[in-house]
Amino acid sequence: MKEDLGSLEEGSIDRRRLGEVLLCYDIGSLLHGVFLAKKELAGGRLRVARALSAFIEASNARVAASGGVKNDHVNPSGVAKDGFGNVPFARDEFTADRLDCHINLDLAQIRGYGLGTGAESLLILLALHRVRKLLDGDLRLRTACDLEPVSLEAIRATRPEGFVLPSLAELTQALPSFIRKCADKMNHTTVKFEGAIVKAKQVTDEAAGDAHQAEPEDGESGS
Secondary structure, eight states: OTTTTGGGSSSSOOHHHHHHHHHHHOTTHHHHOEEEOOTTTGGGTEEEOOSEEEEEEEESOEEEEEEEEEOOSSOTTSOGGGTOSOEEEEEEEEEOSEEEEEEEEOHHHHHHTOOOHHHHHHHHHHHHHHHHHHHHSOEEEETTEEEOOSOGGGOOOTTTTTOOOOOHHHHHHHHHHHHHHTGGGSOOOOOOOOSOOOOHHHHHHHHHHHHHHHSOOTTOOOO
8 A cells, every 4th residue: 555655645635545455455444434644655744534434313311220239149248349249230221202313425425536437426325325224124223222313214315315225135235336347446355265274273282392301401500
């Protein structure tokens, strides 16, 4: 990458050149953003903001107090500070009247890469595929936070108004042909591992054996 980005070492960043190199190595970084914080690469100045972003907003959120007991089936009367015993605990969770997921895809930024209509279409298609995959999948954001859309028909676009998000099957079917159109712009390297697969225990045993052989015999001095 240092060789490919050599022209960006000094002066203002050529966004188009940066976009071409990122497309070559990792097309996802053009959607989710990247920060190449290495001084060897243009002094650590190479970054791209997220083109695809999202957040979930809660309306009329309030605390839902809960709690429970950590049961110790081995030593119920043990000392709590030592990690034993039945220990009651309190926990604050949250509920809300409404949850809205807002998703933003910056089309102007994607077009600003200057990669051509083929790459632009592929990036937009990949973004829509990830959005649909998120909404159709398991929205388990964290422990005890499992969400699902009230209705998949309730998904609507503000801009462009009236846009209908295609189904996951439609997006998945369309992706391969768009990838093939941009294949010459992306680096695809296949490697084959031909070394011996060694178990961790075997490596440890061999290391211990080497250490034993290296020990000096009686009467010898070690260095």
